[in-house]
Amino acid sequence: MTAVVGTRMLRKEDPELLTGEARFVDDLVIPGALHLAIVRSPHAHATIKSVDLTAALAQPGVVAAFSGADLRSEWAGPMPCAWPVTEDMLNPEHFPIAVQTACYVGDAVAVVVAETDMAARDAAELVDIDFDVLPAVVDLEDALSDRVLVHEALGTNRSYTWELIPAPEAVEEAFANATHTVVERFVQQRLIPSAMETRGVVAVPAVYGGEFTLYTATQIPHILRVLAALTVGVSESKLRVVAPSVGGGFGSKLDVYAEELLCLALARRLRRPVRWSEDRMENTQATIQGRGMIQHMELAADADGRVTAVRVRLLADMGAYLQLVTPGIPLLGAFLYGGVYDIPAYSFVCTGVFTTKTPTDAYRGAGRPEATYALERAMDALARQVGVDPAEIRRRNYVRADQFPYSSSGGLIFDSGNYEPALTRAMEMAGYDDVRAEQKERRSAGGTKHLGIGLSSYVEMCGLAPSRVLSALRYVAGGWESSTVRFLPTGKVQVVTGTTPHGQGHETSWSMIVADQLGVNPDDVEVLHSDTSIAPHGMDTYGSRSLSVGGTALWLATEKVIEKAKLIAAHQLEVAADDLDYAGGTFTVKGSPDRTMAIGAVAFEAFTAHNLPDGLEPNLEASSHWDPPNFTFPFGTHICVVEVDEETGKVDVLKYVAVDDCGTQINPLIIEGQVHGGIVQGAAQALFEEAIYDDDGNLITSSLADYLVPSAADFPSMQTDTTVTPSPTNPMGVKGVGEAGTIAAAPAVMNAIIDALSPFGITDIDMPATPQRIWTAIQQAGGTNGGPR
Amino acid sequence: MKVAMTINGTSQEHEIEARVLLVQFIRDVAGLTGTNVGCDTTSCGTCTVLLDGESVKSCTVLAVQADGAEIMTIEGLADPGTLHPMQEAFRENHALQCGFCTPGMVLAAVSLLKENAHPSEQEVRSALEGNLCRCTGYHNIVKAILAAADAAGAEVPA
Numbered sequence: 002m003t004a005v006v007g008t009r010m011l012r013k014e015d016p017e018l019l020t021g022e023a024r025f026v027d028d029l030v031i032p033g034a035l036h037l038a039i040v041r042s043p044h045a046h047a048t049i050k051s052v053d054l055t056a057a058l059a060q061p062g063v064v065a066a067f068s069g070a071d072l073r074s075e076w077a078g079p080m081p082c083a084w085p086v087t088e089d090m091l092n093p094e095h096f097p098i099a100v101q102t103a104c105y106v107g108d109a110v111a112v113v114v115a116e117t118d119m120a121a122r123d124a125a126e127l128v129d130i131d132f133d134v135l136p137a138v139v140d141l142e143d144a145l146s147d148r149v150l151v152h153e154a155l156g157t158n159r160s161y162t163w164e165l166i167p168a169p170e171a172v173e174e175a176f177a178n179a180t181h182t183v184v185e186r187f188v189q190q191r192l193i194p195s196a197m198e199t200r201g202v203v204a205v206p207a208v209y210g211g212e213f214t215l216y217t218a219t220q221i222p223h224i225l226r227v228l229a230a231l232t233v234g235v236s237e238s239k240l241r242v243v244a245p246s247v248g249g250g251f252g253s254k255l256d257v258y259a260e261e262l263l264c265l266a267l268a269r270r271l272r273r274p275v276r277w278s279e280d281r282m283e284n285t286q287a288t289i290q291g292r293g294m295i296q297h298m299e300l301a302a303d304a305d306g307r308v309t310a311v312r313v314r315l316l317a318d319m320g321a322y323l324q325l326v327t328p329g330i331p332l333l334g335a336f337l338y339g340g341v342y343d344i345p346a347y348s349f350v351c352t353g354v355f356t357t358k359t360p361t362d363a364y365r366g367a368g369r370p371e372a373t374y375a376l377e378r379a380m381d382a383l384a385r386q387v388g389v390d391p392a393e394i395r396r397r398n399y400v401r402a403d404q405f406p407y408s409s410s411g412g413l414i415f416d417s418g419n420y421e422p423a424l425t426r427a428m429e430m431a432g433y434d435d436v437r438a439e440q441k442e443r444r445s446a447g448g449t450k451h452l453g454i455g456l457s458s459y460v461e462m463c464g465l466a467p468s469r470v471l472s473a474l475r476y477v478a479g480g481w482e483s484s485t486v487r488f489l490p491t492g493k494v495q496v497v498t499g500t501t502p503h504g505q506g507h508e509t510s511w512s513m514i515v516a517d518q519l520g521v522n523p524d525d526v527e528v529l530h531s532d533t534s535i536a537p538h539g540m541d542t543y544g545s546r547s548l549s550v551g552g553t554a555l556w557l558a559t560e561k562v563i564e565k566a567k568l569i570a571a572h573q574l575e576v577a578a579d580d581l582d583y584a585g586g587t588f589t590v591k592g593s594p595d596r597t598m599a600i601g602a603v604a605f606e607a608f609t610a611h612n613l614p615d616g617l618e619p620n621l622e623a624s625s626h627w628d629p630p631n632f633t634f635p636f637g638t639h640i641c642v643v644e645v646d647e648e649t650g651k652v653d654v655l656k657y658v659a660v661d662d663c664g665t666q667i668n669p670l671i672i673e674g675q676v677h678g679g680i681v682q683g684a685a686q687a688l689f690e691e692a693i694y695d696d697d698g699n700l701i702t703s704s705l706a707d708y709l710v711p712s713a714a715d716f717p718s719m720q721t722d723t724t725v726t727p728s729p730t731n732p733m734g735v736k737g738v739g740e741a742g743t744i745a746a747a748p749a750v751m752n753a754i755i756d757a758l759s760p761f762g763i764t765d766i767d768m769p770a771t772p773q774r775i776w777t778a779i780q781q782a783g784g785t786n787g788g789p790r
Numbered sequence: 791m792k793v794a795m796t797i798n799g800t801s802q803e804h805e806i807e808a809r810v811l812l813v814q815f816i817r818d819v820a821g822l823t824g825t826n827v828g829c830d831t832t833s834c835g836t837c838t839v840l841l842d843g844e845s846v847k848s849c850t851v852l853a854v855q856a857d858g859a860e861i862m863t864i865e866g867l868a869d870p871g872t873l874h875p876m877q878e879a880f881r882e883n884h885a886l887q888c889g890f891c892t893p894g895m896v897l898a899a900v901s902l903l904k905e906n907a908h909p910s911e912q913e914v915r916s917a918l919e920g921n922l923c924r925c926t927g928y929h930n931i932v933k934a935i936l937a938a939a940d941a942a943g944a945e946v947p948a
């Protein structure tokens with residue numbers, strides 16, 4: 002059998018998605034289900050004085066309606082936060098539905114349950130709530146002043162301060178001795194993840210058996226099962242969580258959400274299935290948002306531009322409450338503010354701050370895009386100071402290939418890397434020298450359309466996560482993954498995985514791994530996932546972990562299957578196990594190429610159990626639980642070429658080149674797709690997207706008409722390539738690729754824009770770089786009409 | 791009120807409330823769930839269907855407005871068990887990831903090629919402006935549509 006790993010195998014998932022046969026939560030037909038509508042606070046901050054449900058209850062079709070106080074007794078505990086990042090972190094207790102105070106626009110304050118969705122929504126409009134409006138606090142620095150407290154009882158808006166300063170004196174010394182220092186303040190605007198499928202939930206009770214099935218559009222059925230059981234107070238063994246087809250997540254479905262707990266609690270209370278379907282406005286307000294930071298970034302460098310220290314201070318916007326991993330998001334970037342560079346001294350401090358806005362949490366890249374952005378913007382600033390090309394400043398500072406495994410000053414061990422070839426290749430593909438030459442020509446010609454070239458080199462830490470490291474970071478669970486592989490009697494293979502794909506194509510990639518290991522056709526491999534009854538052990542999908550952790554668990558399980566099969570084959574062929582070779586699904590007696598046994602035949606023998614070695618159990622099946630010894634460290638360089646029209650401020654992306662290294666590749670087709678999608682999401686942060694709040698805490702961008710998710714017309718086709726530096730962290734050498742594009746793209750695009758505007762003396766533009774912002778910056782710099790002055 | 795239309799060749803006659811949208815009629819009344827809903831501001835195009843051969847966002851049309859019309863949803867694009875050439879092209883070019891935008895995207899693409907058999911890349915991109923995808927960055931969607939146009943061209947030599 003020829004190897005399939007490394008080929009561009011088409012996805013097994015596609016036919017059912019292409020034909021409408023796939024079932025998303027909203028597509029599930031659940032007889033007798035009631036519909037939940039949620040009344041949400043129209044105020045960013047308000048005390049709930051009274052909730053009058055009378056009019057809503059009188060509506061036809063309405064079955065029940067409740068306030069937060071009515072439902073308080075349903076909760077065995079408050080909403081969970083799994084990452085108390087410091088011992089003294091402040092975490093305001095909150096419940097799936099506000100009891101006394103609403104703390105952001107969209108906070109749930111009452112619920113209506115009716116026979117139809119329309120009846121529930123109509124009645125929800127009639128719930129009469131008397132609010133006492135409190136002042137909002139929207140701006141991060143304002144929040145830190147404690148002028149307005151989000152949670153009176155805490156006495157402060159500061160949730161925590163977390164530090165990573167391994168050698169403080171070294172940092173001080175580096176800055177004292179620096180020839181060049183870069184001091185920058187960057188704003189990471191809030192983003193709305195905007196998966197195309199909004200969230201949906203159905204809770205189905207088995208009234209006599211006492212079980213519940215929770216169908217939900219989630220990335221984390223396993224984590225959710227544990228925490229929903231604890232929060233709602235049902236037995237974990239009576240709760241089955243199923244994620245059917247899920248229409249994208251990007252971190253926004255990596256949470257334990259109020260609506261999941263509400264459906265579950267109401268199904269228990271009303272003894273009927275309860276379903277909820279999020280509309281897009283709710284998705285912008287009640288689903289977590291991403292980013293939301295102010296970054297103070299400093300570099301110290303010697304005369305040649307070699308960076309000697311990095312010092313970072315962050316303010317991170319938690320929003321109104323701590324969701325599942327809200328406080329930990331900045332920590333996922335905390336180790337990477339030195340990026341791909343060999344920087345000896347490191348200082349990172351982050352303060353988490355409450356505001357009266359939607360909670361933040363993981364959004365594609367989670368902490369790492371923020372780190373890469375600040376560093377790559379600062380590296381360009383350094384290049385300008387030193388007077389060298391951005392490519393040269395990067396070359397001078399890269400960790401060299403012979404330094405791996407590399408101990409970073411931030412305290413991580415980078416498993417493998419080779420940074421310069423990715424840069425060189427990207428420059429080749431971009432025609433870097435030609436574009437620079439054209440830029441020079443245009444500048445001397447003095448036109449109004451300015452060329453800019455932006456680079457960004459990145460390294461990410463993926464494969465979340467070594468459990469011991471998680472423990473050191475005070476995360477409450479482990480980071481392993483699990484898989485079971487079993488042969489069925491006819492030689493087909495069933496795989497059970499604890500990962501939860503929602504667009505990543507695990508069924509395809511996992512089948513490819515098994516096909517090569519067990520010598521079967523990938524079409525004969527069935528991959529089961531995303532249902533806690535079928536796959537009881539799992540840590541789900543996020544942080545580019547699925548392949549490097551889940552794929553490794555799978556690989557190890559196939560090894561165990563082969564090991565057992567070998568014992569049976571040896572018995573059947575009447576030789577010692579050591580006398581067998583194994584390749585491509587066939588055992589061969591060493592030195593006798595005609596004496597063979599296919600693993601499928603072994604599987605049948607294992608099934609009939611007629612003639613097994615003494616003491617060996619029937620069937621070919623094995624499980625593995627893999628806890629990675631380290632993270633993996635994918636890397637690469639992206640280059641963006643833009644044209645900025647000084648008369649309109651409009652940016653046209655002319656060219657986008659990406660060279661990524663995610664280690665060994667299972668399916669290049671899927672890898673490219675992940676990179677493309679990531680790049681456009683990252684570029685969208687640079688160019689279009691921002692969750693805008695007014696001073697009263699109202700979200701202005703609460704629809705897809707106001708929040709500018711890019712369309713096909715907004716970005717060009719991309720040129721991608723890869724280098725391959727296998728990871729020594731796992732046996733396949735894989736690293737992960739789900740977040741790479743998002744991490745690299747925003748700084749590449751912004752560096753290009755600033756490069757284009759440099760003749761005006763402009764060195765900073767906030768994201769998103771809208772035409773308005775750029776035009777204003779040019780005006781303030783005294784530009785336009787006839788080009789730079 | 792009573793509304794009658796043909797969906798994928800099957801006549802659908804039902805008593806509905808006047809405010810029912812075409813997409814609700816398709817999903818909740820006719821039970822065809824391949825057509826998705828991704829927004830409430832007619833921005834995303836996940837609800838795209840063909841109405842008398844033209845692509846429309848079915849969340850912008852009241853079911854009563856489609857009275858007497860011929861509707862095609864993603865379920866009706868190819869015979870059961872087969873794929874339409876556009877669906878094939880999407881698969882060949884990995885033009886879908888989570889697949890939520892895909893039914894609408896495929897139908898928008900089919901309708902585009904009906905109007906313009908050999909669009910340029912830029913024309914494809916402009917034509918898709920009303921169909922959002924959060925997963926693919928559009929790169930492979932555009933590639934798939936251009937490939938489908940090429941393949942169709944090859945079958946009918948000019």
Ligand code: FES
Pocket residue numbers: 826827828829830831832833834835836837838847848849850
């Ligand atoms: S559902 Fe978004 S355009 Fe129709």
Ligand code: FES
Pocket residue numbers: 197248249504885886887888889890891892922923924925926
């Ligand atoms: S494939 Fe996920 S939204 Fe397009």
